[in-house]
Amino acid sequence: MKNSNASEKATARSKFLSLVLRHSPQTIGLKLDEAGWAQTDELLACLARSGRPTSLQDLQTLVADNNKQRYSFSADGKRIRANQGHSIKVELGLDAQRPPAVLYHGTATRFLDAIFLEGLTRQARHHVHLSESVEVASQVGSRHGKLALLQVDAARMHGEGHVFYRSDNGVWLTDVVPVQYLLKL
Numbered sequence: 781m782k783n784s785n786a787s788e789k790a791t792a793r794s795k796f797l798s799l800v801l802r803h804s805p806q807t808i809g810l811k812l813d814e815a816g817w818a819q820t821d822e823l824l825a826c827l828a829r830s831g832r833p834t835s836l837q838d839l840q841t842l843v844a845d846n847n848k849q850r851y852s853f854s855a856d857g858k859r860i861r862a863n864q865g866h867s868i869k870v871e872l873g874l875d876a877q878r879p880p881a882v883l884y885h886g887t888a889t890r891f892l893d894a895i896f897l898e899g900l901t902r903q904a905r906h907h908v909h910l911s912e913s914v915e916v917a918s919q920v921g922s923r924h925g926k927l928a929l930l931q932v933d934a935a936r937m938h939g940e941g942h943v944f945y946r947s948d949n950g951v952w953l954t955d956v957v958p959v960q961y962l963l964k965l
């Protein structure tokens with residue numbers, strides 16, 4: 781019981797950290813730079829002022845234990861940012877990379893008609909998010925409802941000039957996946 785409470789608390793903290801580092805830093809009066817970095821000490825001060833006192837050690841544990849490695853510290857530890865998933869404008873500075881031949885995207889069946897009309901588009905995020913494994917794609921898609929799995933011909937996309945990035949936590953990112961590269965599994 782105690783453990784599950786602790787893990788619920790950690791999940792709630794992680795969700796709040798996602799909110800401020802990806803979507804809404806102003807919620808706690810935090811400022812991010814153009815690459816999405818917050819000063820670690822400012823983040824801790826803003827968390828404390830907003831009634832969420834967090835020690836540096838707690839924050840380090842949260843970053844290290846996060847199930848999807850959603851956050852990173854800079855090498856000197858003075859800054860922290862989300863690795864991907866932003867809705868606010870940030871320039872992560874990722875280098876374009878050659879993707880694996882095939883990538884996967886999990887979505888909900890109710891989105892399929894729109895997806896097969898206009899392709900996968902980035903919605904509220906900066907990029908379309910793609911996974912290397914069916915398992916991860918299935919988890920991502922199930923968040924939205926009844927799962928539909930799509931296979932993406934990433935090799936052909938790349939060959940035809942589409943640019944791919946890989947976030948520090950292994951998510952593949954691209955601007956759009958046109959219909960001709962999609963296969964419903």
Ligand code: HQG
Nearest residue numbers: 865887888891894895898899900901903905909920924951
């Ligand atoms: C769908 C999580 C209609 C798309 C995950 C998805 C991921 C369309 C939804 C990350 C569409 C957007 C991102 C179109 C795409 N018409 N619907 N043309 N094109 N969609 O949450 O990929 O836990 O923004 O299929 O692990 O589900 O936040 O994207 O169902 O990496 O770290 O529109 O979020 O990471 O939903 O998930 P989302 P996503 P975190």
